[in-house]
Amino acid sequence: MDVRVRPPRELLDDLLSRHIHIGITGAPVGDSHFEYEELFIEEFRLYAGPMEGEEELDLKDVAAGKASLIVREQDRHSLALAKRLGVEHTAVASGLESVATLLASGGYAAFLPTHYVAGLPRLSAFREVKGATELIYRAPFSVVIERSRSPSPAVALFRKQLLNCHQEASITLACSA
Structure with missing residues (x-):
């Protein structure tokens, strides 16, 4: 797996040009080319x-x-x-x-x-x-994939693990508060 830190616009451009398969960004949600799923709020x-x-x-x-x-x-x-x-x-x-x-x-x-x-x-x-x-x-961060591109099994699994990990972390934090 190749992990890169990129400015939000470059990350979305890399998704569209298919240089990357998945991204995590704080860029505003709303671009119809992408599917966003919230991970956490910073x-x-x-x-x-x-x-x-x-x-x-x-x-x-x-x-x-x-x-x-x-x-x-x-x-x-x-x-x-x-x-x-x-x-x-x-x-x-x-x-x-x-x-x-x-x-x-x-x-x-x-x-x-x-x-x-x-x-x-x-x-x-x-x-x-x-x-x-x-x-x-507060700024929401989301996992992002290109809407018109079917994720590979590895990308789908990584996305699922990210979402599960952050959901579990949120539940743990809420329970300890």
């Missing part, structure tokens, strides 16, 4: 990296330029926040790892998924930006 919050003197960062501080806003390529949420706050973003990142690296260097704020931050070492010292709870957003 929650994003606005975080800040380490700041001088252990002070906590407030959304007003980001607007005032106390921390630079990181904008992720093709991420409408971070672009909308930059516009709303009237700030010039000074850093553009292409993926979550890039965002986390910049955040860890200090002086930045950015959206990251909560599960991603929870999995980072405590040394990263990421803290949620105060006053930003209304900015929390």
